[in-house]
Amino acid sequence: xxxxxxxxxxxxxxxxxxxxxxxxxxxxxxxxxxxxxxxxxxxxxxxxxxxxxxxxxxxxxxxxxxxxxxxxxxxxxxxxxxxxxxxxxxxxxxxxxxxxxxxxxxxxxxxxxxxxxxxxxxxxxxxxxxxxxxxxxxxxxxxxxxxxxxxxxxxxxxxxxxxxxxxxxxxxxxxxxxxxxxxxxxxxxxxxxxxxxxxxxxxxxxxxxxxxxxxxxxxxxxxxxxxxxxxxxxxxxxxxxxxxxxxxxxxxxxxxxxxxxxxxxxxxxxxxxxxxxxxxxxxxxxxxxxxxxxxxxxxxxxxxxxxxxxxxxxxxxxxxxxxxxxxxxxxxxxxxxxxxxxxxxxxxxxxxxxxxxxxxxxxxxxxxxxxxxxxxxxx
Amino acid sequence: xxxxxxxxxxxxxxxxxxxxxxxxxxxxxxxxxxxxxxxxxxxxxxxxxxxxxxxxxxxxxxxxxxxxxxxxxxxxxxxxxxxxxxxxxxxxxxxxxxxxxxxxxxxxxxxxxxxxxxxxxxxxxxxxxxxxxxxxxxxxxxxxxxxxxxxxxxxxxxxxxxxxxxxxxxxxxxxxxxxxxxxxxxxxxxxxxxxxxxxxxxxxxxxxxxxxxxxxxxxxxxxxxxxxxxxxxxxxxxxxxxxxxxxxxxxxxxxxxxxxxxxxxxxxxxxxxxxxxxxxxxxxxxxxxxxxxxxxxxxxxxxxxxxxxxxxxxxxxxxxxxxxxxxxxxxxxxxxxxxxxxxxxxxxxxxxxxxxxxxxxxxxxxxxxxxxxxxxxxxxxxxxxxxxxxxxxxxxxxxxxxxxxxxxxxxxxxxxxxxxxxxxxxxxxxxxxxxxxxxxxxxxxxxxxxxxxxxxxxxxxxxxxxxx
Numbered sequence: 001x002x003x004x005x006x007x008x009x010x011x012x013x014x015x016x017x018x019x020x021x022x023x024x025x026x027x028x029x030x031x032x033x034x035x036x037x038x039x040x041x042x043x044x045x046x047x048x049x050x051x052x053x054x055x056x057x058x059x060x061x062x063x064x065x066x067x068x069x070x071x072x073x074x075x076x077x078x079x080x081x082x083x084x085x086x087x088x089x090x091x092x093x094x095x096x097x098x099x100x101x102x103x104x105x106x107x108x109x110x111x112x113x114x115x116x117x118x119x120x121x122x123x124x125x126x127x128x129x130x131x132x133x134x135x136x137x138x139x140x141x142x143x144x145x146x147x148x149x150x151x152x153x154x155x156x157x158x159x160x161x162x163x164x165x166x167x168x169x170x171x172x173x174x175x176x177x178x179x180x181x182x183x184x185x186x187x188x189x190x191x192x193x194x195x196x197x198x199x200x201x202x203x204x205x206x207x208x209x210x211x212x213x214x215x216x217x218x219x220x221x222x223x224x225x226x227x228x229x230x231x232x233x234x235x236x237x238x239x240x241x242x243x244x245x246x247x248x249x250x251x252x253x254x255x256x257x258x259x260x261x262x263x264x265x266x267x268x269x270x271x272x273x274x275x276x277x278x279x280x281x282x283x284x285x286x287x288x289x290x291x292x293x294x295x296x297x298x299x300x301x302x303x304x305x306x307x308x309x310x311x312x313x314x315x316x317x318x319x320x321x322x323x324x325x326x327x328x329x330x331x332x333x334x335x336x337x338x339x340x341x342x343x344x345x346x347x348x349x350x351x352x353x354x355x356x357x358x359x360x361x362x363x364x365x366x367x368x369x370x371x372x373x374x375x376x377x378x379x
Numbered sequence: 380x381x382x383x384x385x386x387x388x389x390x391x392x393x394x395x396x397x398x399x400x401x402x403x404x405x406x407x408x409x410x411x412x413x414x415x416x417x418x419x420x421x422x423x424x425x426x427x428x429x430x431x432x433x434x435x436x437x438x439x440x441x442x443x444x445x446x447x448x449x450x451x452x453x454x455x456x457x458x459x460x461x462x463x464x465x466x467x468x469x470x471x472x473x474x475x476x477x478x479x480x481x482x483x484x485x486x487x488x489x490x491x492x493x494x495x496x497x498x499x500x501x502x503x504x505x506x507x508x509x510x511x512x513x514x515x516x517x518x519x520x521x522x523x524x525x526x527x528x529x530x531x532x533x534x535x536x537x538x539x540x541x542x543x544x545x546x547x548x549x550x551x552x553x554x555x556x557x558x559x560x561x562x563x564x565x566x567x568x569x570x571x572x573x574x575x576x577x578x579x580x581x582x583x584x585x586x587x588x589x590x591x592x593x594x595x596x597x598x599x600x601x602x603x604x605x606x607x608x609x610x611x612x613x614x615x616x617x618x619x620x621x622x623x624x625x626x627x628x629x630x631x632x633x634x635x636x637x638x639x640x641x642x643x644x645x646x647x648x649x650x651x652x653x654x655x656x657x658x659x660x661x662x663x664x665x666x667x668x669x670x671x672x673x674x675x676x677x678x679x680x681x682x683x684x685x686x687x688x689x690x691x692x693x694x695x696x697x698x699x700x701x702x703x704x705x706x707x708x709x710x711x712x713x714x715x716x717x718x719x720x721x722x723x724x725x726x727x728x729x730x731x732x733x734x735x736x737x738x739x740x741x742x743x744x745x746x747x748x749x750x751x752x753x754x755x756x757x758x759x760x761x762x763x764x765x766x767x768x769x770x771x772x773x774x775x776x777x778x779x780x781x782x783x784x785x786x787x788x789x790x791x792x793x794x795x796x797x798x799x800x801x802x803x804x805x806x807x808x809x810x811x812x813x814x815x816x817x818x819x820x821x822x823x824x825x826x827x828x829x830x831x832x833x834x835x836x837x838x839x840x841x842x843x844x845x846x847x
Contacts, residue, residue, distance in 0.1 A: 006726060009381055009711065011471075014478050014547075023482075069500075072448055072492045075456065079485050086463070086474045094382050094467035101385045101464045105395075108457035115449045168730065171383055177763035178731040179386035179771065182464070344479035344547045348486075355486035359493045362513055366497045369504035 004167045005091045005330040012339035013088060019345070020088045020333075021320060027080025028316040029309070032202070034074035036312075037210055039151055040203030042067065042118070043144040044237075049137075055229035059211060061125050062219065064140065067118045075111075088333045089161070089323075096161040099170050101182025103153050110146045110153075117143030155196035160186035162326035194252035201248050202315060204241025205281055208234040209308035212288065216301030227295030235285075235292040242281045249278060264325050277318040283307040380702060380711045380725035382467040384768045389779030392465035393699070393772050397685050399457045401678045405570070406451035408563065408677070411521045412571025412603070413443050414491075417498070418514030420595060425507045431588050435579070440499045442578055448495060452488075465772075468701045468711065469535075469692035472543070476550050477531050484527040490520040525563055533559040535693045536684065537619050543696065558613035565606020566677060569646070572600030573666075573673040576654065580666035590658040597654035604647045611639075611680070619694055622687040625808045632686055635679045642676045689773070690803070690810040698810040699772045713813045720747055721765060721814035731764050747817040755824065762825025765818055773809075777829065787826055789833025791840075796823040 013020065045063045048056035085093050097104045121140035124132045132140075160166065163186060170184035186192050215222065215230035253262065253274070265274045284307035291300050324333060385392045417440055424432040462470045474481070494517035498510065505513065533555035534541070541550045579592045615623070626632050649669050653660040690699050698704055703712040716724040722732055723745045732745050736757060739749040750761060766776070766783070775782040787795055799819045803811040812819060833840070 004726060006381060011475060011543075014475055068448075069496050072452070072496070075452060076485070076489050076492055079456070079488070080482075082459070083474070083478065083481055083485065086470070087478050090467075090471045090474065091381060094463055094471070098383050098385050098464055098467065101392075105457075105460060105464060108399075108453060108460050111453050112450060115453065116445075119445060119449065171727065171730075172734065175383075176386055177760070177767045178728060179384040179764075179767035182385045182387075339544075341479055341547045344483075348479045348482045351483045351486050355490050358490050358516060362490075362493050362497050362516060365505060365509050365513065366501050369501045369506075369509075372504040 004095060004164055007331065010091065010331075010336050012337045014339060014341045015084075015087060015345060016338055016340055017088075017334055017336070020084050024081045024084040024088075025313070025316045025320050027077060027084065028319070029313045031074060031077035031081060032312045032316065033206060033309070034070040034077065036199075036203035036206035037063070037070050038067065038074060038118070038147050040200055040241075041207040041210065042140075042147055044204075044207055046141050046144050049132075049140075053229070055226050056233070058222065058226055059214075059230065059233070062214060063207075063210075064118070064122050065125055066214075068115075068122050071115050071118055088336065089327070089331070092161050092164065092327055092331055095167060096163075097157055098182065099167060099174070099180050099184045100157055100160060100186065101180070103183075103185060104157050105182075107150050107153050110150050114143045114146035114150065117146065151199060152196055155192060155199065156186050159189050159192040159195055160184075162323055163189045163191070164327070164330045190256040191252065194248045194256050197248040198245060198252055201241050201243075201245030202312065204244060205238050205284065205311065206241075206308055208238035208241060208288065209284055209304050211237065212291075212296045213301045213305045216296040216298045224295055228293070231288070231294060231296050232292050234296075235288040238281075238285050238288050242285055245281060246278075261322065261325055265322070270321060273314070273318055273321060277314050280311040280314045284311060380716070380721075380728070380768075382701065383727045384701070384771065385464055386767055386771060387465075389775050391771060391773065391775055391780050394780050396458065396461045396465050397682060399454060399461050400685070401681045403451065403454035403458055404566075404681050405674050405677055406446055407455060407525075408567040408570045409443075409574045410447035410451045410491075411518075411525050411564075412567035412569070412599075413447065413574060414495075414514070414518040414521045415568070416571050416575060416596065416599070417443065418511060418518045421514050422511040423595070425511065429591075431585065432591065435583060435588060435592070437499075437502050438582065439575065439578055440502065444495055444499050448492060452492075466692050466697075466701065468703075469697040472693060472697055473531060473535070476534075476547065479547065480527055480531055480551060484524050487520045487524045487527070491517055491524065494520065522564070522567075525567065526560055529559045529563050530556050536622065536688055537617060537694055538696060541696075554617045555614065558610050558617050560610075562607050562610025562614055565603040565608075565610055568599045568603030569607060570603070570673055570677065572596040572603065572650075572654075573646075573670045576661060576666040577663075577670045580661050580663045586659070589661055593654040593658040593661045597650060597658075600650050601647070601655060604643065604650065607676075608643065614684075618687065621807065622694070625687050625689055626683070628808065629686070632683055635683050639676055639679050639683070642672050642679075646672045646676065689808040700769050700810055700813070701772065702810070702813050704810075713811055716813040717811075717815065720745055721769060721818050722750075722761070724813075725768060728764055728768055732761070736761070747815050750817050751820060758821050758824045759828050762821040762823070762828075765814065765822040766825055769813065769822070783826065784829055784831055787830045789837070789840075790827075790830055792823055792827040795826050795830070796820070799823055799826075 041063055045060040045067075048060040049064075052060060117139040121132070121136050121143065124136035128136075160170075166186065166189060170186070171180055174181045174184040211230050211234040215227045215234075219227065219230075253265075257265075264270060284304050287300065287304045287307055291297075296304075327333070387395060417436060421433070421436050423429075424436060462473075494513050497505075498513045498517055502510070530551040530553070534550050534553045536559075537553055537555040538550060539554045541553065575592060575596050579589055583589045583592070615626075618626070626636065646669060649665075649672070653665060653669070688694060688699075691697060691704075692699055695704060698713070701711075702716060705712055705714070711724070722728040729745065732739055736750075736753060739745055739753060741749070751758070753761070766774075770783065773781055774786070777784040796819065798805050799812055799822060800816075801812075802809050814822075
């Protein structure tokens with residue numbers, strides 16, 4: 001078999017290993033929050049609008065009105081892990097994406113109509129009191145389908161990145177004159193399908209948590225029965241998501257992992273991490289179960305949000321660990337020499353903190369202005 | 380030589396970068412200049428109590444967000460996507476060198492989208508001063524993003540005396556940094572005015588308001604045009620000698636440069652005679668003409684900026700065909716490949732030989748002499764591999780972008796071989812041949828096979844001694 005990654009050609013990393021791993025996992029955790037909402041939440045919003053109860057349609061409208069901002073945030077947060085994966089894993093990342101180039105590039109091409117579809121739907125909700133035009137509904141459904149397809153393509157790219165052993169076969173079957181056509185798909189990989197489905201389970205749970213947070217913090221104009229419905233429906237949705245997550249996760253761990261990987265993940269602190277990843281959804285589920293018969297209180301909603309964020313964080317950490325283990329035979333990221341760019345790193349951290357301060361101030365102004373009726377100042 | 384090469388028929392993979400980049404800059408510059416326009420003009424409208432103008436600015440804000448936050452942001456990510464696919468080695472070097480530049484730019488992008496959404500969605504709810512302040516936060520964050528990205532793109536054209544291992548700051552503060560920052564800042568001002576004119580001409584019927592907008596945006600547009608001109612001239616002044624020579628040598632680039640100057644002059648004259656001196660001229664047709672001239676200048680300018688880097692992707696650091704010009708980073712450099720063989724030097728090319736022609740191996744290594752002992756059809760097949768990895772970044776095969784077929788039409792194998800042996804001597808804007816003489820023979824076999832015959836009716840060639 002070919003050695004597809006040359007370990008001698010690795011150049012020094014400009015940032016410490018821990019820094020790259022931390023920001024990659026942090027960025028992916030932050031990315032997953034809005035990404036989960038467009039991945040499963042958008043489809044759920046379409047279904048609820050089509051055949052949901054009155055409250056279900058109300059939630060659908062609320063989520064879709066928020067969706068343009070959520071998509072923008074998801075794209076923005078996605079940049080961080082994408083940047084740091086290229087710092088440390090470039091030898092694996094570029095080769096895998098080049099083998100699937102047209103599908104990888106299609107993500108960008110699909111994201112544009114998907115995002116405009118979201119906007120078409122959301123603007124219709126704002127402007128058309130009589131009801132949504134058919135084409136706007138179609139745009140919403142189209143966006144939901146496109147985001148699921150985008151998820152498929154992402155899962156394809158990321159799973160191929162660690163499925164180094166398959167590269168040679170895919171390249172051989174999709175090439176001309178030794179150059180890849182970029183038309184390979186990693187669907188024969190046993191890890192691919194459960195990985196893709198696993199994220200949908202996580203996304204259902206995140207959507208459930210968002211429903212509670214929205215009802216407690218942002219839906220001040222909604223009545224009490226809506227809020228009670230939100231608590232109850234969120235718990236059911238989270239339950240469905242947790243079952244889905246457990247099923248896909250079991251398939252992934254026990255049906256798709258190589259024995260060596262499973263053995264590595266069953267020793268020492270990695271075993272603790274794996275168990276924590278499996279059990280983490282229990283905490284937000286318990287919090288939701290306890291409050292499912294009453295309108296959510298802000299403190300409870302905050303607790304649920306933090307617990308679900310914890311679920312995503314522990315998942316991101318586990319994925320990072322598994323990625324490193326799967327690649328280790330070809331690329332030991334921890335062993336790459338470091339030549340840290342100290343002053344740019346310090347500048348980045350300073351800008352990061354200052355930027356968060358500015359963003360905090362801007363959001364604080366928005367929160368303050370939320371109490372104001374439109375038109376009370378300016379136009 | 381570490382990555383598989385992505386074959387894109389007709390267009391070539393790197394041309395996809397050019398297409399997406401050009402589309403992106405037409406929106407990204409508006410994202411910068413348009414933010415400044417909204418901040419300045421919203422403040423002015425508040426101060427003068429002009430409610431109609433404020434209402435227009437809000438409508439423009441929606442158009443601005445729909446275009447820049449969706450299309451602009453995603454095509455920006457699209458460039459990143461495409462450079463990793465089409466130029467992985469160059470992207471690897473850029474990411475390693477500028478990771479914190481990009482990370483800082485991400486922070487400003489985060490600030491931008493937060494400020495943009497709050498500025499637009501809380502219109503009418505925010506206190507006037509706060510509203511304008513958030514507009515300015517957006518504008519400043521967007522401009523700093525421009526500065527940061529310009530430092531990286533400018534580095535690709537002229538990294539000065541930076542060499543691998545040198546500092547981030549030496550790379551970022553390169554000779555092209557200030558000229559390109561001036562040009563792009565001017566471009567943002569100019570292009571945003573053209574967007575405003577087009578949008579206003581199509582959506583406003585009130586003559587007073589349209590004249591006001593025309594007048595208000597004329598000075599920034601003229602200032603932008605002046606900055607583009609100044610930045611463009613200093614861009615030329617700080618080009619490496621090779622890039623200047625490429626600009627002069629390539630007939631197409633000559634035509635493009637002429638077009639840039641002519642169209643810039645046309646935009647300048649139209650701005651002066653129209654919005655500046657005669658505000659009533661702003662009809663949809665006039666605004667559309669201005670806009671089309673403007674985006675033509677930008678598109679051609681971006682294409683020229685990319686084209687003059689030949690044969691490099693990063694000047695003096697990474698060649699267009701994903702190899703390194705000197706003995707930097709070790710195994711992927713031209714001198715080493717000329718010694719060990721291009722096929723042997725690349726992971727995927729070496730694997731191709733191992734899978735298809737195990738007889739050409741001596742142990743685990745490719746034996747160059749055995750390559751020439753292969754049957755003619757196999758030599759052509761290996762020549763195709765060499766072409767894909769060594770040449771396809773700039774040349775399509777039979778038809779398409781700078782297709783090699785028409786370029787070598789009617790040439791004999793001996794003539795082709797002579798060019799291969801002295802590739803960068805024959806054409807200074809091409810990379811050196813990075814393989815062994817045996818591999819030169821293989822690619823000659825392939826090119827001779829695909830070269831169309833000399834057209835009928837041309838002056839006949841003298842009889843030539845064919846290469847064996």
